[in-house]
Amino acid sequence: MKKERDNFSSKLGFVLATAGSAVGLGNLWRFPYLAAKYGGGIFLLTYLILAVTFGFTLMITEVALGRRTRLSGTRAFASLDRRFGFVGYLTFIIPLIIFPYYCVIGGWVTKYLTAFVSGNMKAATGATYFTDFISANTSPIFFMLFFLAITCIVIIMGVQKGVEKVSTILMPLLIIMIIFICIFTMLQPGACEGILYYLKPNFADFSASTVLAALGQLFYSMSLAMGIMITYGSYMKKNDDLESSVTQVELFDTAIAFLAGLMIVPAVYVFSGGDQSAMNSGPGLMFITLPSVFQSMKFGSFIGAFFFILVFFAALTSSISLMETLVSMIDDRFHTGRRKTTIGVFLFAIIFGIPSSLGFGAWSHITIMGYSILDFWDFISNSVLMPISALLTCIFVGFIVKPRFIIEEVESSGNFKRKALxxxxxxxxxxxxxxxILLCGLGILTI
Incomplete structure (x- = not known):
């Protein structure tokens, strides 16, 4: 007897869970520092245009594939054309690589959350606090395990009682917190100059690099090309309007990215005296620069704690989507059951997460192609495999099953206003x- 597929209880449940997947660390630190690096307002404008065209196209394709086949990525492609079954396994490999090291970073967030909530902001703003922490051998692994365990508990609870319920609680809280912090930072002395830099497009700063950076960010922001949207689409009810649901997820995700920039760029801009290099520090922006910004603020300890609670929620919802995708794909293929599969993925994440953590400590002497262990997995997944997965998906839908296949699924539950686009x-x-994107990621093309 065929097992009935889990599903979200409502359209709102799908939208909040899917938005929760999309809203993660990519929105809260990567988007702001890219916005600062590539001209503020002009990057923001470019990103918004690409989000409603490029991002929408890839997202609705993946969600429609999942809903029409009622399968996760590993089987969805093969069920339509066996020749493209390998694409499904590629969508499995990507979250399999990302999930362990994402939990390592989630552990870093958890560490800073505990530091600020416990009133240790002064220690957390020390010049070597971050590097001392990540280079330790046991503490980062402990926080990784804590973060991973919470994710695991949610997944074991199931789609409706776990993934959907947690998302419907955390996402509204996340919105309230990010709006609150935005208002607070915009009211800081001198913030107007930073706000103007972030919002006002300067077309003299526009370049091909701006476009490619914005395109690359869309993969991070919208959880594209890693099987997540296919899996969540397979849980979506057939009578829920697909285009409007995807549009709402898209708006939700873009709004959070926009507010993250509005929350961070003006504050750091004022703190650094307009020095853009302070914004271009990657992970250091969140774990080194921002704690110093909070220390310089009135009520900074409170705002810092609030901020890291926000980041923790965002990291957790994305972690949940990565683990749920892996569990769904494995269970679809081997019928091992949710509980056993979740425990298996949990153990896998520990085994492969520990080396990524130790790559900054005891194993820091080990490098692959010049990258630390964590950075290597990040490069392989984000710069190589995700673009290849997205490209193959476009070829599959555009020329094998044809766009009509997706259009019919979208129109089965409502109008498809952006059909021609x-x-x-x-x-x-x-x-x-x-x-x-792929050529730039590999360093073959420099713009």
Whole structure:
């Protein structure tokens, strides 16, 4: 007897869970520092245009594939054309690589959360606090395990009682907190100059690099090309309007990214005296620069604690989506059951997460292609495999099953207002953009 597929209880449940997947660390630290690096307002404008065209096309493609086949990535492609079954396994490999090291970073967030909540902000703003912590051998692993355990508990509870319920609680809280911090930072002395830099487009700063950076960010922000949207689409009810649901997720995710920039860019801009290098520090922005910014603020300890609670929620919802995707794919293929599969993925994440953590400590002498262990896995997954997965998906939908396949699924539950845009994007424009992202990621093309 065929097992009935889990599903979200409502359209709102799908939207909040999917938005929870999309809203993660990519929105809260990567988007702000890219916005600062590539001209503030002009990057923001470029990103918004690409989000409603390129991002929408890839997201609705993946969600529709999942809903139409009622399968996760490992089997969805093969069920339509066996020749492309390998694409499904590629969508499995990507979250399999990302999940362990994402939990390591989630552990870092948890550490800072405990530091600020316990009133140890002064220690957390020390010049070597972050590097001392991540280079330790046991403490980062303990916090990784704590973060991973919470994720595991949610997944064992199931789609509706776990993934959906947690998302419907955390996402509204996340919105309230980010709006509160935005208002507070915008009221800081001198913030107007930083706000103007962030919001006002300067077309003299526009370049091909701006476009490619924004395109690359969309993969991070919208959880694309890693099987998550296919899995969540397979849980979506057939009578829920697909286009409006994806549009709401898209708006939700973009709004959070926008507010993250509004929360961070003006504050750091004022703190650094307009020095953009302070914004271009990658993870250091969140774990080194921002704690110093909070220390310089009135009520900074409170705002810092509030901020890291926000980041923890965002990291957790994305971690949940990564683990749920892996559990769904494995259970679809081997019928091992949710509980056993979750425990298996939990153990796998520990085994592969520990080396990523130790890569900054006892194993820091080990490098792969010049990267630390964690950075190597990040490079392989984000710069190589995700663009390849997205490109193959575009080819599959654009020329094998044809755009009509997706259009019919979307129209089965409502109108498809962006049908013409979708067809042009999936067959011609999106593949070209993805190839450029891949070439830049590999260092073959420099713009």
């Amino acid at each position: 979708f067809t042009i994007m999936i067959r011609y424009i999106a593949p070209i953009c993805i190839v450029l």
